[in-house]
Amino acid sequence: MTRTRRVLGVVLMIVLVAWFLTPLLPLGLWAGAETWSGTSPLPQRWGTGNIASVFAPGGGAAVLRSLALGTAVAALATPAGAVVARVLALRQVRRPRLVEGLLFAPVALPVFAVVMGLNVVVLRLHVPGFLGIALVLVVAALPYTTFLMRAAYASYDVAFEEEARTLGASSGAVRWRVRLPLLLPALAGAAFLAFLVGWSDYIVTLLLGGGRYVTLPILVASAASGTGNEPTVAALSLVALAPPALMLVTAGLLRRRLIPRRSRSARRPGPALSSSPVVEGTA
Amino acid sequence: MSATLTLHGLTRDYGGPAPALSDLTLRVPAGSCLAVVGPSGSGKTTVLRLASGLERPDRGDVRLDGASVLEVAPEERGMAMVFQRPLLFPHRSVLDNVAFSARVRGESRRRARADAEEYLDLVQLSGFGSRHPGELSGGQEQRVALARALAAQPRVLLLDEPFSALDAALRAEMHDLVRKVRAALDPTIVLVTHDQAEAASLADCVAVLSAGRLVQHDTVDRIYSRPTSLTTARQMGGRNEVPGEVCGHHHHSVLGSLALPVDVRPPQGPGVLVFRQESVQVTDPDAADALVEGTVVASRPVGARRLLTIEVVGRAMTPHGGCVVQVHAETPPGHPVWEGDRVGIRLSPHALSVVPEEIGAKRAHTSGMPPRKSEAPVRSGRVSSGP
Numbered sequence: 001m002t003r004t005r006r007v008l009g010v011v012l013m014i015v016l017v018a019w020f021l022t023p024l025l026p027l028g029l030w031a032g033a034e035t036w037s038g039t040s041p042l043p044q045r046w047g048t049g050n051i052a053s054v055f056a057p058g059g060g061a062a063v064l065r066s067l068a069l070g071t072a073v074a075a076l077a078t079p080a081g082a083v084v085a086r087v088l089a090l091r092q093v094r095r096p097r098l099v100e101g102l103l104f105a106p107v108a109l110p111v112f113a114v115v116m117g118l119n120v121v122v123l124r125l126h127v128p129g130f131l132g133i134a135l136v137l138v139v140a141a142l143p144y145t146t147f148l149m150r151a152a153y154a155s156y157d158v159a160f161e162e163e164a165r166t167l168g169a170s171s172g173a174v175r176w177r178v179r180l181p182l183l184l185p186a187l188a189g190a191a192f193l194a195f196l197v198g199w200s201d202y203i204v205t206l207l208l209g210g211g212r213y214v215t216l217p218i219l220v221a222s223a224a225s226g227t228g229n230e231p232t233v234a235a236l237s238l239v240a241l242a243p244p245a246l247m248l249v250t251a252g253l254l255r256r257r258l259i260p261r262r263s264r265s266a267r268r269p270g271p272a273l274s275s276s277p278v279v280e281g282t283a
Numbered sequence: 284m285s286a287t288l289t290l291h292g293l294t295r296d297y298g299g300p301a302p303a304l305s306d307l308t309l310r311v312p313a314g315s316c317l318a319v320v321g322p323s324g325s326g327k328t329t330v331l332r333l334a335s336g337l338e339r340p341d342r343g344d345v346r347l348d349g350a351s352v353l354e355v356a357p358e359e360r361g362m363a364m365v366f367q368r369p370l371l372f373p374h375r376s377v378l379d380n381v382a383f384s385a386r387v388r389g390e391s392r393r394r395a396r397a398d399a400e401e402y403l404d405l406v407q408l409s410g411f412g413s414r415h416p417g418e419l420s421g422g423q424e425q426r427v428a429l430a431r432a433l434a435a436q437p438r439v440l441l442l443d444e445p446f447s448a449l450d451a452a453l454r455a456e457m458h459d460l461v462r463k464v465r466a467a468l469d470p471t472i473v474l475v476t477h478d479q480a481e482a483a484s485l486a487d488c489v490a491v492l493s494a495g496r497l498v499q500h501d502t503v504d505r506i507y508s509r510p511t512s513l514t515t516a517r518q519m520g521g522r523n524e525v526p527g528e529v530c531g532h533h534h535h536s537v538l539g540s541l542a543l544p545v546d547v548r549p550p551q552g553p554g555v556l557v558f559r560q561e562s563v564q565v566t567d568p569d570a571a572d573a574l575v576e577g578t579v580v581a582s583r584p585v586g587a588r589r590l591l592t593i594e595v596v597g598r599a600m601t602p603h604g605g606c607v608v609q610v611h612a613e614t615p616p617g618h619p620v621w622e623g624d625r626v627g628i629r630l631s632p633h634a635l636s637v638v639p640e641e642i643g644a645k646r647a648h649t650s651g652m653p654p655r656k657s658e659a660p661v662r663s664g665r666v667s668s669g670p
Contacts, residue, residue, distance in 0.1 A: 157370070159366060159368070159370055160370055160372065162337050162357075162364075162366075163364065163366060163370045164372075164383070164387075165336075165337070165356075165357040165358050166335050166337070166357055166358070166360075166362060166363050166364040166432075166435075166437075166441070167358075167363055167383055167384040167387070167431065167432070167435045168358045168359075168363075168384045168387050168388055168435055169358055169383070169384075169387040170356075170358055170387070173358075173387045177383075177386075177387065178372060181372075181374040182372075182373070182374065184374075
């Protein structure tokens, strides 16, 4: 029975890995192909020209813009989501259901309706391009960060903070020395999601930027709309995968370094990037 | 280090049918240990939360050495609290948990850790500093929590049922540790517990709370021997309640006319005689000094001892109870008494106390039922006296 389970586990793992790697395989082949005729199963000539072309003038700027957009959205939506989640979790607002409904409305409504509505507001207020796009994307990212942090606060024990206060910690010290470390995995997860919203956005950037604000997704879409651009599209897509993958690995390493294995399994609150252990009940 | 804590007229209302705490006034002298006991929901934890500043009272004052600290933030009151759960910070090692208060005071990491080592040594956990909370047992975690609170050098140490989640052996160890800490550091301690034995074991004084009100505040000895209410007697584990009438300096009941101790001066009229089951001596039914005789109707072990329920049949119905009363007695090991045995009961006059009757608080110890018709013969031989 145990052996059958082990075998099933291995098979499941192989299927999962194949599931994730299968789309990447053609991307890798195309990105590394200098010459690849349709009849050959593999490229005839390999090289780094396609990847290098991504960082050519225009491409590099688009990557930087996407990075800036993802970072800005993460930097704004993560703390905002954390604050809203705390207010909701600790019931510091009178009608939490109403607040939750308003927050999650952008997810429930058609994205075009939301973006067009906000587009009008942003244009009327003369908000500069990058800031306008970032702010609209924060609205889109906020439900995700709030949801993640709300789940974290549901298993977060405020008694840790009370204990710290009776030990002499000011509210600032409690925030930095207790709350932040305890919620770090959830915050990292929320920041990751928010970054992805900014990093991979196409519609908001296109509508608000009017085609003048070129980011990596705009570039990918533009290249993909033409024919014979498979190597370029593949290289752009691989580059688009790099930052999120790098963030995941860094977060995992940091988590491993900051929190010892046994404590990790004991009482870390909230969902994290790699796992979601749960702490005991709230105070 | 230690300070006198005074709670004056503390009231806290959460909007329920009754306030969580009503007009509580208590004084805990510097270096003493007060145990606050009471059933769940009696307001015990609220006392600590108001004292520590984690909550603000609706009315009343909290004073340290006579000075009000009501406007002082919790972190500046100098009252460290140990909760029921250890609440060790999982992202810090044991040593850094204990060093936490020194770090937030601005001490260097090296100095804070050096001090923390001393407190770990005090709770007999030297060498555990590099471990993380997840690597400790429940008892060790609570020891670290105690060390962490002591390292904050509090003027008052607040303990909120810190040992209730531990098994009996660990609890006894922790009690020894608290005694050691008291001897070494002489802190003022307020201990909240629902365990009357723990309160008696650790505290100098006990405050009994019921429904948010202070019922009695007295020394451990007096709270056991001279309860002022049925609530206190029951909260402290007392089982014997005999309704009757106080006339002169005697209590008249199914047990007869019993002279009261000189320091017990209840008002004349109806009153409930209370005495501890440990103070009841079980004798041979024919013993000359037996107060009354009765039949053992239940016998169950309480650790090494046995708790007997003895049914005593009065000679006549009394106005304040039936003609049958149940008396509970604890007997030491080695004195087998069985259900159905007839035994005599002896009561020490000093163990008696009288409290007012409480409406709706009647226990099933007495009844207006007539005596049981079938009375089993004595199976054992002579029954020697109890403790």
